[in-house]
Amino acid sequence: MPEFLVSLSQALYQNLVAKDRWLLLLQGLGNTLLIALGAILIGTVIGVVIALMRVSDNKLLQGIAKVYVTVIRGIPMVTQLMIFNFIIFAPVDMPKLMIATISFGVNSGAYCAEIFRAGIQGVPLGQKEAGRSLGLSKAQTMYLIVIPQAVKAVLPTYTNEFVVLIKETAVASYIALVDLTKASDMIRNATFNAWVPLLAAAAIYLCLTLGLSHLFARLERRLARSDRG
Amino acid sequence: MKKVVSLALAAAMMLSMAACGGSSTTSEAETSSAASTTSASSAAGSEAASGSAITTAEDLADKRIGVQAGTTGEIYVQENFPDAELGSYKSGMDAALDLKNGKLDAVVLDELPAQSIVAQNDDLMILDLDLATEEYAIAVKKGNTELLDSINATIKRMQEDGTYESLVNAFMPAEGDDAIVIPEKVATEGEVIKMGTNAAFKPFEYAEGTEVVGFDISMSEQIALDMGRQLQVEDMAFDSLLSALDTGVVDFVAAGMTATEERRQSVDFSDPYYSSKQVVILKK
Numbered sequence: 001m002p003e004f005l006v007s008l009s010q011a012l013y014q015n016l017v018a019k020d021r022w023l024l025l026l027q028g029l030g031n032t033l034l035i036a037l038g039a040i041l042i043g044t045v046i047g048v049v050i051a052l053m054r055v056s057d058n059k060l061l062q063g064i065a066k067v068y069v070t071v072i073r074g075i076p077m078v079t080q081l082m083i084f085n086f087i088i089f090a091p092v093d094m095p096k097l098m099i100a101t102i103s104f105g106v107n108s109g110a111y112c113a114e115i116f117r118a119g120i121q122g123v124p125l126g127q128k129e130a131g132r133s134l135g136l137s138k139a140q141t142m143y144l145i146v147i148p149q150a151v152k153a154v155l156p157t158y159t160n161e162f163v164v165l166i167k168e169t170a171v172a173s174y175i176a177l178v179d180l181t182k183a184s185d186m187i188r189n190a191t192f193n194a195w196v197p198l199l200a201a202a203a204i205y206l207c208l209t210l211g212l213s214h215l216f217a218r219l220e221r222r223l224a225r226s227d228r229g
Numbered sequence: 230m231k232k233v234v235s236l237a238l239a240a241a242m243m244l245s246m247a248a249c250g251g252s253s254t255t256s257e258a259e260t261s262s263a264a265s266t267t268s269a270s271s272a273a274g275s276e277a278a279s280g281s282a283i284t285t286a287e288d289l290a291d292k293r294i295g296v297q298a299g300t301t302g303e304i305y306v307q308e309n310f311p312d313a314e315l316g317s318y319k320s321g322m323d324a325a326l327d328l329k330n331g332k333l334d335a336v337v338l339d340e341l342p343a344q345s346i347v348a349q350n351d352d353l354m355i356l357d358l359d360l361a362t363e364e365y366a367i368a369v370k371k372g373n374t375e376l377l378d379s380i381n382a383t384i385k386r387m388q389e390d391g392t393y394e395s396l397v398n399a400f401m402p403a404e405g406d407d408a409i410v411i412p413e414k415v416a417t418e419g420e421v422i423k424m425g426t427n428a429a430f431k432p433f434e435y436a437e438g439t440e441v442v443g444f445d446i447s448m449s450e451q452i453a454l455d456m457g458r459q460l461q462v463e464d465m466a467f468d469s470l471l472s473a474l475d476t477g478v479v480d481f482v483a484a485g486m487t488a489t490e491e492r493r494q495s496v497d498f499s500d501p502y503y504s505s506k507q508v509v510i511l512k513k
Contacts, residue, residue, distance in 0.1 A: 091330065096332075174323075176316035189468045
């Protein structure tokens with residue numbers, strides 16, 4: 001075997017197999033997924049609420065939604081995460097995983113809200129007028145006519161938000177959580193090898209985001225079946 | 230093919246969820262047992278009793294312990310207290326903050342940075358349990374004997390001509406951190422030599438205003454001066470330092486780093502320049 005292949009397989013063994021290091025990566029991946037999934041759920045709920053507030057006629061609700069989006073979008077995720085951990089949830093004895101999930105969810109909520117708002121406002125006004133003139137109430141028009149069309153329109157950007165979120169969780173180690181990045185850091189720390197752990201983590205992230213994009217692309221195609229040419 | 234890939238992906242997700250679910254249940258169990266100890270001790274009637282439950286090293290075995298990522302403290306806790314719930318923070322101060330907030334039971338950190346932290350926080354205290362003694366040294370890439378010899382020569386020179394002692398007096402005054410007098414920056418010039426450090430380790434390296442200062446910085450200035458090179462300080466995460474050395478991002482690492490056997494396998498260390506030990510920080 002050529003020499004570089006020997007040293008490569010040695011490095012792979014040292015960094016991934018020895019001392020069950022792959023298990024550490026797997027655990028990190030689990031935390032990353034839990035945070036991302038929990039956060040996108042929280043984020044979607046918050047996003048829907050904030051987006052509806054934003055397009056409502058009530059000035060107060062509009063204002064609250066606007067402030068929320070402005071504040072959350074204006075602060076870097078890492079800073080928010082540390083504010084949540086070291087200040088807001090400081091007196092509460094809560095698992096770190098939960099703190100991180102809530103923190104990422106609140107952050108994602110602001111972005112989701114803007115995505116959903118764009119989708120709702122992107123539905124032609126004529127659709128709404130048509131709904132109203134058919135005798136539907138304002139709420140009925142929203143739920144039966146506008147939102148179904150908006151959902152289809154926002155799907156690509158919503159996927160993007162999910163992908164961004166998965167990558168953003170890489171800062172979770174700031175509050176001493178072992179996510180995928182931290183797991184690769186810990187291996188790097190034990191073996192002092194930069195290549196294998198970092199590239200392994202990168203490959204896993206890439207697989208995750210690729211798989212996700214693929215899934216959503218299928219959903220998009222399915223939804224597009226009802227489109228007229 | 231696509232089905233196989235997506236199946237594999239789903240399997241990996243399930244597996245990791247399971248792995249992590251398992252770990253989180255243990256942590257829950259630990260938290261609840263920690264909570265019950267706290268309630269038991271508060272039932273005993275003393276308010277300050279919650280922190281003072283730790284008096285010997287054995288008491289740490291099942292506690293929530295914070296450390297700085299990549300330090301010997303982290304390795305020490307991993308090796309000696311496998312049942313403890315370990316939190317690795319970006320800096321000792323972040324760990325101390327979670328200790329203050331009651332999310333940790335103890336922090337294991339090098340003596341001098343621990344003293345700096347306790348000096349700034351009235352509700353924290355140090356418990357010296359003689360956990361581990363260690364010696365700080367400067368790390369260079371394995372095989373770089375030229376640089377290593379030069380560093381060793383400077384350390385020797387500094388110890389002989391009194392520079393070392395004056396630096397110790399300047400950065401580790403007996404009166405505590407407030408009495409630190411930062412020596413004037415020594416101008417160095419020539420080809421750039423990059424020093425890697427982590428500026429969250431007072432008094433060895435820390436940020437003062439916009440400058441990174443500290444014992445290690447002043448010592449490295451002397452090293453650069455002797456070599457006729459210009460010193461450039463690169464501040465990065467402690468657990469990135471040795472891989473930065475390995476990939477040539479920095480030329481040497483001076484960061485209050487202990488010369489451990491494990492680290493010696495991948496880098497070369499200079500002669501030791503300071504003896505330290507690990508201490509435990511507790512809430513009063």
